[in-house]
Amino acid sequence: MTKNKNKSLNNWKDKFTKEVKVDSVEDFFYSTDEEINIKPLYTEADLLDYKFNDISSLPGEWPYTRGPKASMYTNRPWTVRQYAGFSTAEESNKFYKKNLEAGQMGLSVAFDLPTHRGYDSDDELVVGDVGKAGVAIDTVEDMKVLFNEIPLDKMSVSMTMNGAVLPILAAFIVAGEEQGFDKKVLSGTIQNDILKEFMVRNTYIYPPEPSMKIVGDIIEYTAKEMPKFNSISISGYHMQEAGANNVQELAFTLADGMEYVRAALSKGLAVDDFAPRLSFFFAIGTDFFMEIAKLRAARTLWAKIMKDFGAENEKSLTLRTHCQTSGVSLTQKDPYNNIVRTSYEALSAVLGGTQSLHTNSFDEAIALPTEFSSRIARNTQLILQNETGITNTVDPLAGSYFVEKLTEDMCAAAWKIIKEVEELGGMTKAVAAGIPKLKIEESATQKQAKVDSGKRVVVGVNKFKNPNEPKIDVLVIDNEKVREDQIRKMNLVKSNRDSKLLEACLDNITNSAKNNEGNLLALTIEAIRARGTVGEVSKALENAFGRHYATNVGVSGVYGKFFEKDDKFMDIQKKINLFEKEKGRRPRVLIVKMGQDGHDRGAKIVATSFADLGFDIDMGPLFQTSKDVAKDAIENDVHAIGVSTLAAGHKTLVPALMQSLKELDKDNKIIVFVGGVIPEQDYQFLYDNNVSAIFGPGTSILDSAEEVIKLISEKNN
C-alpha cells in the first residue's frame, strides 16, 4: 500500500471518529452471530493476504469462487424450483401441473412426515400426520399418480427424503419405468443427507452407521445406473433453520460432504465417478452480504476439499447448490412483511450464484401456502429474472472490497471448524457425540435471546408493530379424509399383489442389510415393484438395523445471560420463587413434540430459556403419541404441558392429549399451552378443547413464560 493511500485512510478515520463521536473506528465494528467483525469501511487494503479466496480468478475457473460455470445466468438463469406437496398424490399432482404452467421450471416434492419416518398411513403412530406437511406416499401407485402427465424425461425432480430414502427413490424409479421412462433418463435430486437429520431435522429412522451405509448404496447405484440424477443434496438449510449461524451451516455441511465422499470411496468407487453428482442445499437468511459470502466461500472450500480427495474432473470440484429462503425468518405478526424479507433473501441467493431457488410463501409461518401466496413467492423470482437485469452479468459483486473480504473471512472461520471436526474423526463421530447439535442449539438460543431482549430488531415483532394485524386465508387439509383415502388405496394395492413374491423381496432386504451384502437400493426396487409399501420396506430394514432413538439434552444458561438485570426477566424469576415458597416446589412444565414432527428448535429454546427463568422443565422424547405424553405428564406431576407443533397436526393431537390426560386422572389440573405454527382460524378450536394459551412464531419467550406462570399460579390456588 502506498503512503498516499495510507494517508487518506487515516484522514477518513479522523473524519469518521469526529462525525460519530467515538475514540476509534473499532468502536463501530459490528460482531455478527458468526463472531465475524464487520467494519464500517473496507478498502483496497482488505484485499491482501488471502489464504482461500483468489480474487483474480474467473467464473468457471479454480477455485470457482465466482461460480461453477463461466456463463452463469447470462446463458440460463437459475431454476425456479418451488418445494410443495400436501394431502394426496392426486391433489399434489394437480398443484404441480398448475405451477409448471405458471412458470415454475423444476419440481420439488414435499412428503408428509409418516412417509419420511417410514410409516404407512394406517399406522396408529401417525394418526395426526398423514398428508399434513407434505404428500402421503404409501405405494408406487401413489408415486405414479403424483407424476401423472409430467414428462419425467424432461422435468427434473427434487425429492426431500432422507429417512425412508430407499423405498421413495425406488418408487420414483419404478413409477418412471412403468410410465415408460428408463431410469437412465431420470434427472433430479434426492436429498439423502442423513447426517443433518441426526443433527437438526430428526426425520431419521435407523442409527447413524447403517444410515450411512444406505447413503453409500444409493451413491453407488445412481453412479452406475442413473447418470443424470444427483445422488445426494448435502444440506445446510435445516441447520440454519434450527438456529445455526452461517459459519456453522457452511462448515458442518461441507464436513458432512466429506463424510459422504468417504462413504462412497469405501464402496470402491473412484472419486470422479460420483463426485459430479453431489449437490448442495443452503438456507438464505436475512443477513444479506453474509449469505452472498457464504455461497462464494462454499464453492471455494469445496474445490479445495475435492482436490485433496484427488478429484480431477472439473465437475467434481465445483459445488452446485439449491437455495431456499429462510423459513425461520418469517413472522406470524404482520405477515405481508415476509414478502419483502423473502425478496431480499432471494436477491442474496442470486448474487451468491445459486443454481436453483425456492422462495417461501409469506404465510408459511402460519400454515401451508395457499395458491395465492405460492403465486407471489414464485413471481418474486420471475421478477428478479425478467425485470431487474440481474442476469446480464456474472458474479456482479466480485471485486467489492467488502464482499471479497467477507468471503475470505467466511472461508477461514468455516475451515477452522472443519479441521476441528476432522480431528474428532469426521462428522459421523462428531454427530454421534452430539457436538454439532449442541453448538447449533447454543447459537439458536442466542439468536432468540437477541430478539427477545430487543438487541435485534424484527420489524412488526419487537418494533414497529402493526396495530391492525391483517387476517389471512390459509390452506386447510382434511387430515381424516386424506388418511382414509390413503388407507383405501393402499388396501386395494395389497389385495392385488403376489404376497409370496413380496415376502421373498422383503426377506432379501433384511438379509442384505444384516450381512452387508448387495445393494439395498437394487433390492428395494424389486420389493416396490412387487407392490411393497413404504412401511413394509422400512420395517424389513428395521428388522436388521433397529430404529434410532435420539437423546435430547439441551444447553443451559445461554438465554439467561442476555437478561442480566432485565426487569421483566427478574420479575418472572421472582414470581417463580414465590410459587416455590408457597407450593413447596418449582413450577414444573413438560415440553413435548407429538407425532412425527421432528423440528425441535422451538421446543429446545423454550425448554432452555424457561429453565433459565427458574422453571423445572421435563423434556419429552421426540415422536411421542398423546398417550405417551399423558403418562409422562401424570407420572411427573407437572403443572403444565407445552406442546410444540410445526406440522399442522395440532387439531388431531391436542384433543387426543386432553382425552389421554383425563383417562389417567379425571381431576387433573394440568394446563396445556401450544406453540408453533398454528393458523388463527384454529385458535378457537383449541380453546374449545381446553387449551389455555397459544403462542405463535415470534412470541417473545418472556411473554410466554409470564403467561404460563400466571396460569399455573391461578390454577393451583
Add this chain to the structure above:
Amino acid sequence: MTDLKNRIIAGERAAIAKAITLVESSREEDIDRSHLLISELIKSPGHAVRVGFSGPPGVGKSTFIESFGSFIIKKNFKLGVLAIDPSSNFTGGSILGDKTRMSEISKNENTFIRSTPSRGSLGGIATGTREAAIILDAAGYDYIFIETVGVGQSEITAANLVDIFTLIVGPGSGDELQGIKKGITEYADIFIVNKHDGDLASQASRTASDYKSAISFYNKDSDDLETQVVLVSSIEGKGMNEVLNAYNNIIETNKKTNQFEIRREQQLAYWLEEEVRNKILLELSNEKGINSLIKSEIQRIISGDTGFYTASKGIIEQFLGKK
C-alpha cells in the same frame, strides 16, 4: 390420607405421582402429611427389589436403564424408575432430560418413570428419594431403579437406599481404577462395564478384566459375596441376561445369609442418624445469634485471639448449654 394410601396400593398412577410430589415438597404442611403417609405405607410393604445405579456422567446410566428395563418388562415385571437429574442451573430451574434416553420403557404400561432435579443436595440423590421408593414398593412395583447423578462421593448415600448397588463404568483408563480401590467395592455389589460395542468393544473387555483383577485384590470381608463384573452393550442389548442373573444371585445369596435383612436394618439406622443430624444442624442454624457468633469467632481466629478447636468447642457448648 387413607384415600391416597388406598389409591397408591391400588397402583393408581396419578396417586403415586401426587404422593411423590408430597414427599419431595419443601412446604411445612406437606412434610407433616408426607410423614403420616409414609408411616401408613410402611405397614403394607410390597416385595420390590431396589437397585441403585451410579457412575460418572456420560457413562450411559440412563441408556443402560432403558436397555435393561426393556429387557425385564418383557419378562412381565413392573418397573419403577427414580431418576435424579443433575442439571440444575444458576437460577434454580433445571432441564430434566434423562427420560429422553428412556423413550421405550417410558411408554410401557408396566413402568413408572419419575425424574427429580437434584437441587445440589448431597449424595447425588434428592430429598424424598427414599420415601418415593417406599411409595413405589407399596404400589406393587417389582423393581425400583434409582439413578443417581453420579458425581463423586454420592455412593454412600445412594448405596444406603438400595438392596443392590450398581456402579456403571465405561471402557476406561487405569486412572479410574485408582479411584475404585477398596472404598467403592464395599458399596458396589456389581460393576457394569458399558459400551461393549463398536470401536470400544475390545477396550471394554480389557476394562472388565482390569476391574475383575482389581476386585479380587481388594476383596472385601470374606463372608460377603464378591463384587461382580458384567460386560454389557446398552445400545445392542448385550449382556442383559447376565445382569439379571447376577442380580438374582445377589438377592438369593443375601437372603440366605440374612444379609438382605441386615442391610435394610443398617440402612434404617443410617437414615435415622441422618435425620437426627440434619434436624440438629437445622435447629442450630435457626438459633438466634449463631451466625454472628461464628463470624466473630472467625475474626478472632484470624487475628490470633483464639484457636480453631477452642472456638468450635465454644460454639457447640454455648448452643448445647442452652438446651
